[in-house]
Amino acid sequence: MTGPGLVLVVAVAVLFAAGFDLLMQRSLIRIVVGFTLLGHGANLVLLLAGGRAGTPPLLGSKGPGRMVDPFPQAMALTAIVITFGVTAFLLALAYRSRQLSGGDEVPDDVEDRRIGAERRRRDEAPATTPLEEEHPGREDGA
Template identity: 60%
Template sequence: MNPLDLTVVLVVAGLYTVGFLLVLDRSLMRVVLGFAVLGHGSNLLLLVVGGRPGAAPVLGTVAPGEMADPLPQAMALTAIVITFGLTTFLLALAYRSWTFTGHDTVRDDVEDRRLGSVADRRAREERE
């Protein structure tokens, strides 16, 4: 593995880490940005997995082993379109939530917290 591939793999790992941290935040704008960063990390991962770049797949007379594989580029283009659609949809949801509530933070679900405390109480009772 050459140093450039290792650098790109580290960048992909960093993008995934930042994306997951943003998705786990309570602010809807950070969630949207997290999904966008995850999409960029996935696109970069697809290009890294595609192997080393070769000659153009259409132009010239090159041996098949030296040609670039067009499948990772096609998958990356598809992932770009999907990420764009998901980002647009999430932005619309965040804007609608902001217009109704006046803020973009996700509130705690009281029922979920209550069920969690009941489960904790039952687990403590079973241990005793």
């Protein structure tokens, strides 16, 4: 794969990497932009799946090359519409959240903090052997 195909593969990789990075942020607007970048990356993947350009897929047409598959194009159009709808919905949620809370930062979940503190406590506790559990305080294990 050389030339334009390789450039598109690199562009897809960059779009997916940037999209996932922004999706993991705490700001709702960054999450929306990350989702949009993922949508554009998915459209480029569908463009790559279509293959090389060919003659239009019309019945009875005799062109110099092979007919192009219309399925990836239809999927790309569907992906564009779905991405637009979900982006509009996420923007509406971000706007409403900003109205109610005064910011677009996603707050920490209290339950997540409790579970994280428990896990840290468990990881920091000294490891005990089965003999120490049966006879605490005895160093010889008897």
